[in-house]
Amino acid sequence: MKQFKGRVIVPGTCRAEALVSHGGFNTLASFQMALMFGDKQVKCGDQNNPDIYKKPMLGKALCLPMTIGSTTGGMVLYTACAIGKQPACMLFSKPIDSLAASGAILGDVWTDASMPVVDSLGDEFLDYVQTGMTVTIGEDGIVTVE
Amino acid sequence: MKLTPEQQAMLDGAQGETMAKVVKTLVMYGDAFGAERMVPITSKCGHTVISFGLKAIQPVYDLYDQLIAAGLTSGQKFTADPRPIDPAVPSSLLEDIVFKKIMYTHQEKYEQQLKKLGITKDEDYTCTCYLDQVGNKPEKGDVLSWAESSAVVYANSVLGARCNRNSGIIELMGSVAGFVPEFGLLTDEGRKATWVIEVKCKEKPEAQLLGSAIGMKVMEEVPYVKGLDQWLGTELNEEACSYLKDFGAATASNGAVGLYHIEGLTPEAKEQGEALIKEGAQVYVIDDEELTRVKASYPIVWKNPDAAPALCFVGCPHLSLTQMEDWCERITEKLRERGLQRITVPTVFTASPAVIREAEKGTIAARLRSLGVIISYICPLMYMNNPLCKKKPVITCSNKLRTYTSARFYTEGEILDIITGKEGTK
Numbered sequence: 428m429k430q431f432k433g434r435v436i437v438p439g440t441c442r443a444e445a446l447v448s449h450g451g452f453n454t455l456a457s458f459q460m461a462l463m464f465g466d467k468q469v470k471c472g473d474q475n476n477p478d479i480y481k482k483p484m485l486g487k488a489l490c491l492p493m494t495i496g497s498t499t500g501g502m503v504l505y506t507a508c509a510i511g512k513q514p515a516c517m518l519f520s521k522p523i524d525s526l527a528a529s530g531a532i533l534g535d536v537w538t539d540a541s542m543p544v545v546d547s548l549g550d551e552f553l554d555y556v557q558t559g560m561t562v563t564i565g566e567d568g569i570v571t572v573e
Numbered sequence: 574m575k576l577t578p579e580q581q582a583m584l585d586g587a588q589g590e591t592m593a594k595v596v597k598t599l600v601m602y603g604d605a606f607g608a609e610r611m612v613p614i615t616s617k618c619g620h621t622v623i624s625f626g627l628k629a630i631q632p633v634y635d636l637y638d639q640l641i642a643a644g645l646t647s648g649q650k651f652t653a654d655p656r657p658i659d660p661a662v663p664s665s666l667l668e669d670i671v672f673k674k675i676m677y678t679h680q681e682k683y684e685q686q687l688k689k690l691g692i693t694k695d696e697d698y699t700c701t702c703y704l705d706q707v708g709n710k711p712e713k714g715d716v717l718s719w720a721e722s723s724a725v726v727y728a729n730s731v732l733g734a735r736c737n738r739n740s741g742i743i744e745l746m747g748s749v750a751g752f753v754p755e756f757g758l759l760t761d762e763g764r765k766a767t768w769v770i771e772v773k774c775k776e777k778p779e780a781q782l783l784g785s786a787i788g789m790k791v792m793e794e795v796p797y798v799k800g801l802d803q804w805l806g807t808e809l810n811e812e813a814c815s816y817l818k819d820f821g822a823a824t825a826s827n828g829a830v831g832l833y834h835i836e837g838l839t840p841e842a843k844e845q846g847e848a849l850i851k852e853g854a855q856v857y858v859i860d861d862e863e864l865t866r867v868k869a870s871y872p873i874v875w876k877n878p879d880a881a882p883a884l885c886f887v888g889c890p891h892l893s894l895t896q897m898e899d900w901c902e903r904i905t906e907k908l909r910e911r912g913l914q915r916i917t918v919p920t921v922f923t924a925s926p927a928v929i930r931e932a933e934k935g936t937i938a939a940r941l942r943s944l945g946v947i948i949s950y951i952c953p954l955m956y957m958n959n960p961l962c963k964k965k966p967v968i969t970c971s972n973k974l975r976t977y978t979s980a981r982f983y984t985e986g987e988i989l990d991i992i993t994g995k996e997g998t999k
Contacts, residue, residue, distance in 0.1 A: 456977050463676065464960060495793070496977070499622050500740055501741060509632030525740070526740045529743040
């Protein structure tokens with residue numbers, strides 16, 4: 428078990444199974460097919476991301492360095508939140524990027540969805556956490572990986 | 574963040590609950606990046622990335638209905654990304670059903686929303702809004718609230734405007750409020766380079782391949798590129814701008830680049846030179862072997878990797894008029910060499926309606942059509958989103974299209990050979 432301290436972007440608590448992307452998470456490429464065709468598990472559609480391609484994202488603690496790609500990214504995340512297809516939380520090793528921040532904030536302000544977001548957890552976080560581990564975000568924003 | 578009394582009043586609900594939520598969104602957005610204030614948008618027009626009436630994003634249209642119902646429209650007119658459907662582009666009966674009955678069922682309704690929110694005019698659907706023919710071309714130093722990764726990186730890098738990589742919806746909220754949080758690429762510090770790219774290729778590198786390599790390496794950081802002047806020169810002429818358009822789109826889609834500097838060419842690099850490079854910047858050397866390695870790393874996701882191409886897309890981002898002319902000459906020459914009259918693979922050239930109109934005025938459009946090329950204003954990415962395309966062997970020289978779809982990437986030279994029937998190509 429290890430704990431990591433980051434910065435809370437969207438507050439909230441959460442306990443979920445980790446899904447880890449070591450490369451940049453391409454939001455559009457990851458979500459577009461699943462949202463368009465109602466994939467209940469919201470499987471990742473990004474063929475360029477071998478870590479998580481075809482793996483379910485719904486309800487997972489998505490651990491990533493940052494998001495990349497199209498500027499529809501925030502809109503895609505907002506849509507996922509609005510229809511209840513979002514990850515349980517998003518945990519960034521780096522400072523959050525503008526597209527992910529947009530999506531997380533739009534989801535927080537304009538929907539009832541819960542998707543806590545913590546950034547700046549450090550490279551060590553992404554080195555330690557592995558897909559399938561359990562991740563908990565506490566009241567204080569501290570992330571526990573076990 | 575310190576707000577002006579007027580901005581604070583908006584946040585407190587003086588202009589209604591919906592405007593308060595718009596401002597709250599922008600304040601949270603700025604807070605996430607340590608913005609200390611809001612700055613007014615100074616560009617004449619905005620640009621939105623959301624141009625499609627896609628059933629799957631109904632919540633977006635619901636949100637826009639809230640804005641319209643509250644009387645909130647964009648304070649500035651705006652252009653939009655390309656339309657997702659064009660009858661000129663070949664599609665099967667089944668694909669047409671998927672496009673019209675399942676995917677883009679909300680297109681007409683959404684375009685009505687855009688009219689209410691403030692789109693410039695009915696033909697202004699393109700990702701290359703900054704081209705002269707379209708006319709949404711910001712001035713150097715203008716503050717923008719745009720989204721569309723390829724347009725943002727072009728506006729920042731080639732035009733010297735200031736815009737963050739805003740998301741769809743956020744860009745419209747900036748235009749509605751009239752201000753955006755000041756952080757990142759809106760600041761002098763945020764525009765400094767943290768990577769130096771040394772291009773040491775023997776020949777002019779393919780724009781979309783070079784951009785891909787840089788994007789994947791630097792991700793969201795700012796690169797300062799050396800060594801391109803020997804091919805691009807030191808003036809931003811039509812040819813250089815077209816190259817940088819495609820280069821930038823690849824850096825933005827294969828990574829998350831919002832600004833690059835080209836030594837001796839782009840405005841800030843010309844003015845400030847290496848003073849733009851931050852101390853301790855990392856170095857990435859790119860030679861021909863590195864580009865070969867990058868290209869070989871692209872996954873091929875066709876069902877049958879040996880399939881003959883069924884369709885080719887050229888123009889993501891949309892082609893400039895110069896590029897259409899150049900392709901026309903090159904195809905004509907290749908077909909003449911091979912004793913052919915028309916191309917051998919169905920090929921779609923995509924460009925903005927305004928550029929197509931210019932091409933129609935001269936001989937280029939007619940000549941391209943006589944060679945068998947289809948000309949369209951469509952967004953090829955939105956066409957390829959059709960799941961039936963996964964079974965379709967589509968080729969492209971766009972690294973953006975490759976990244977988001979099952980289209981297979983070839984260099985422009987390879988595409989030229991394939992579509993003009995060179996023996997040994999498929």
